[in-house]
Structures are given as structure tokens and as C-alpha cells.
Amino acid sequence: MSKFWSPAIRSLVPYTPGEQPKVLDLIKLNTNENPYPPAPGVTQVLRDFPTDRLRLYPDPDSSKLKTALAEYHGLDNSQIFLGNGSDEVLALAFMAFFRHNKPLLMPETTYSFYEVYCDLLQIEAKKIPLDSEFRINLADYDQENGGIIFANPNAPTGIALPINRIEQLLQRHPDSLVLVDEAYVDFGAETAIGLIARYPNLLVTHTFSKARSLAGMRIGAAFGHPDLIAGLERVKNSFNSYPLDMLAVETATASIADDAYFKDICQRIMHTREHTTAALTGKGFKVLPSATNFIFVTHPQRDALEMMQALRAEKILVRHFTRPGINQFLRISIGTDAEMAQLIDKL
């Protein structure tokens, strides 16, 4: 604490990222990273990049990557916003769209950064409980609001909503911005990007950190009506003009170019997830139905925190959340088949 701190930051409770251990001989299943490397073209980018160009500022619009994403998703560049990871994209979206004098609706159990943004930006967060099966029930969101945000699939539950339910929500709330955070969508859920053309109140966010194996490069995107993208650009250009460096743009573009590799590693992770789910279910665990690259598991007789600590002693990192309601669950990222075999063995 310091007298120089702005009053608004004195009571902040910042987001706590999952541990990034500095030792390397761990099985790291705690931050939903991809067990497979980025597309081979990414290596080529680094090997061939003309270093002399780094003395220049990057294109503030990252047009090359926007164009690649526009082609990939069948959109126009004006429907795409890019930022330094989807965390930055979300932070800028909260500034651009959720600072109204009405509460922002969000699931009680979801990505915990959402309430941190609300805290930072003095937005009232109204948390809607999940149902008894840990699912988001969108009918519960039919109330006065200054915006709605949820992750689909949700985290840390892993459960996906069907797209027609999201469309109904968009229809029922034409005056509310609905932000669908699709960080994990590539592992078995359906994207809402196809709804953008018809719903000017929809903003969808993606990340290159999970399915595209580029967490180390910090690339996120938002897709929506050009008026929404223009709002994001206004805030971005009032905050930091060049959030994507040249190598982030080049590596992300190389990833988009290799769709066969992308689809293959997503398939492999989904296959490993189903195999792991079956094995843990056979050992008496309850595993929520996941459409992500992680599973959320609990055991009727065993304490989750103790299991997490015991796994850590065996050099396997998983994530445990202390919040009531989910504190008997572990969130386990899907690694390679070999890594998951070790996990299943230790559990």
C-alpha cells in the first residue's frame, strides 16, 4: 500500500494465474496448455524472420493476421479485433461495453478474471449460479442488465452450451451486449461466429493460447459487428496502439495457414480426453462432460486439495480452486496420452 496509489486500486484483488514452475521435469496439467507444439510453419517464421525489421514499429492494425482470420472464418477485416492474448481483448471489451450503470451478468462459476475486470473498472458484477449439474441456464439471465458474459464451453467446468440456446439469448436481449468467450471452443463445441452477421449484440472472443499452442506469444481476437469492433479499436488506441508485436502476428498467421495440423492436434486431444474420462470414471471419479482441453473431476471419498498436493509430490501439477461449491474438484488439463497414463496411474 502506498499513498501514491489511486484510491480505486487499493482494494483490488488481482487475478492469480496458474503456477508457471521454473523447473522443467514436471507433468504440467495446471494451465490448460496444449501438449503439442505449434504448427511447423511457426518454427520456419522464427528461422527466416529478417531481424532488421524489428527496429520498426509493427502495423498497429495487424492487418496481415486480420486478413488471415477473415478468410478462415468467412468474415470481413472490419469484424475482427486483435489483442495481446484474449485477456487483453476481454479487458478492453469490459472498458468499451460494460461500463453502464447496470449490473453485468455472469455465471457464478466461470473464468475468474471477469470479476477482476469488474473490480478494476468499477462495474457491478451480478453472478448467476449454475444449475445442480454445473450447467449455465441461460433462462436465468432474463433480467435487467448492462451486458452478459459467459465462457462457452465454460471454465472450469468444461461444459458447452448448444448454439441455439445462445441464439435465443441474443434474441431476448437485443439491447444488451452478449460476450461469448470461446477460449476452448475448438475442442468440441460449436462457435457462435456464424451468428455475428445476424446479431449486432454478439461479441465472440478467441485465443491462440490453447488449441493453437501459442500461449507463449500472447494473441487473442474478438469477432463482432463492425460497430463493436470500432468501439474496441477506440479503446485500444487510447491505451496501447501496438499490442501485437511482429513475431506474434507472423507466428499466428503461420498457425492459421496450417489447418490440417490444427485439426489433427485438436482431434488427438479430444481422443485423449475421452480415454482419460473413461479411465477416471472407472476408478470412481465423477467427470463433468467436457468440450475443452481439460476435465473437471471430483471423487466422492477423496478430498480434492489433498489429491492435488499428493499429485504435486509425484511431480504432476493440476489446478485446485478454493471457492465453495467447486472446492472438491480438480481441473486437469489434457496432456499427451503418456502424461495422462501417468496421471491415471497416480490417481
Next chain:
Amino acid sequence: MSKFWSPAIRSLVPYTPGEQPKVLDLIKLNTNENPYPPAPGVTQVLRDFPTDRLRLYPDPDSSKLKTALAEYHGLDNSQIFLGNGSDEVLALAFMAFFRHNKPLLMPETTYSFYEVYCDLLQIEAKKIPLDSEFRINLADYDQENGGIIFANPNAPTGIALPINRIEQLLQRHPDSLVLVDEAYVDFGAETAIGLIARYPNLLVTHTFSKARSLAGMRIGAAFGHPDLIAGLERVKNSFNSYPLDMLAVETATASIADDAYFKDICQRIMHTREHTTAALTGKGFKVLPSATNFIFVTHPQRDALEMMQALRAEKILVRHFTRPGINQFLRISIGTDAEMAQLIDKL
């Protein structure tokens, strides 16, 4: 404009970065980029980097780069904050320290992003005019304030303040945070980093975009008392946990490691600046005394905007600001000797 925009963003006037042309056969003297490539070690980083690691999140604290900077400047890691370019560092500092209910004092003519941050964050900006020689007079800042910010050397004037004047200001305002933006300090001014140990109200920001030829990688830093750094970390971790990607950390660290190269290119740029200043003075231009990698020049008989347009027709980009008081000046970045010879010839 859209009904979904937060009220606070509707009247924003975002920062306008200098043009980044997509054609390459221009002499680009408009955004104060370094004419020399980054240190040779930077190329080696890209050639050798194990791409597989990019699937993992980076260290959220960028400890490797903090340690390198701590050793370089004789500081502790707890006195260093890192961000995605000094623009992001400044934006987070405005959030952390300047949201008090008193005006933030800044020069009337300075880096124009400062007032954009104020606009975004609803901070009252009080602009203090420069003196008749375009210098900052720190005695004018002896008034009620919620913080003080200026660039040293200042931009776009290029003029540096002596460090003892900054120390006097720190002594006269023990309850105000004083932010000294040293983006251009390596081209002939004296850094205030040496004052940090004695003045807990001092925050100094640096960038890797100018003297270190890494504009393309987006790396900025702040130096100050650990309590100030803790405030910045709180805001950062409530906004975006991982603003520096792995390659930004590695390339910046490689740059710090090669001090001989760094000092050599700074010397070359200063030498070219003095030569260019002498040549333009000989042609009747008035050139403000610069301690930066740019010069701010005016001609008693020639219109600045017309000169800018004429240079552009000759494929030389320089920057012109339309604001009254400085609209008869051009800001010209220092390029190579060959580039400056062409500029002098065309002028």
C-alpha cells in the same frame, strides 16, 4: 457510434500513431525508429529459440528480463516493472497513480498520448505551457496536483532538462508522484534512475523501441520504489497477466547483454544528429537543441505542412503536428548519414 458503447468511450479521441507505410522504398523519418538493426544476439535468439516452448504461458513476471535490467541499472528486481511497450506501462501507471481527484500536471507540448490516457480514465489534465524557447520550466509545476508527468528529453521538442532540476521538483512535491518518461534518454540526456533510491515519489519509464531498435517487439519498463512497482503489478494483474511474450523477453535480454553495440549505435545517431543540425542551421532552419534521436525544426520563410508534403512527394516521411504553437515545425527522426544527406539535399 453504437448503443452498446460505454458512455465514457463515446467522446474519446484516440492517439494517432505516426504512419506505418506498407510500401518499403521510403526514407522513413516519421516515427523516431532507429536506423540500425537490433544487437546481433537478437538474431541468434530467433534462430535458436525452441519453438515447442511457445505452447506454454510465459513467465508472468518476465523475471529473466527484470534480472538483466536490475543488473544493468544497479537495481533490485522489485524496483522494475515491465509491459508491452512503454505505452502500456504508461497506461497502467495512469490507472495506478493518477486517478486522484486533483489535476495531473503535464507540459502543454509533450507526448500526446498523456492526454489520451486522461480522457480514457477520466483524469483531469492540466497543461502547463512551455517557455518561449520551448523548454519545460519546472517552477511552473509548483501548484496543487494529483501527479506530475513529463518526458525528459521532451517530445517533440527534443530538449532535455538537467537532472538537478528534476531532483528539486521531487523535493518540492514529496506527496506527488512524478513520472519521468525517458523514452529518448539514451541519446544524450541523463537518466533519473539514480534518484530512485532516495525519492519514493519518482517513477521513470523506458522503452526498447528507440535506442534498442526493438520497436517491432513491444517492450517497455518502469523503475521506482518497490511500493510503486507493487501498485503497477496490481493493476497489470487485474488487466492482463502476461503482456510480454517469450520472444519479447528473450530479444530484450539479448539487447541488454550487448552494451558495446548499444553504445555504438547511440553514438552514431548522436553524431549524425549533430551533423544534420549543423547542415540545416546553415540552410536557415532553426533547430531546437536535441538530446534525442530526432530534431524539431522550423524555417522562418517556409510553411511546415508544405515542406512535409513536398518531402513526401520525394519519398521522405517526416512528422508534422497541426497543433497551434508547433504547427510550423517538423519532427525529423535521425536516420543513417546517407538518409540524412538525402533529406538535407531535398530541404
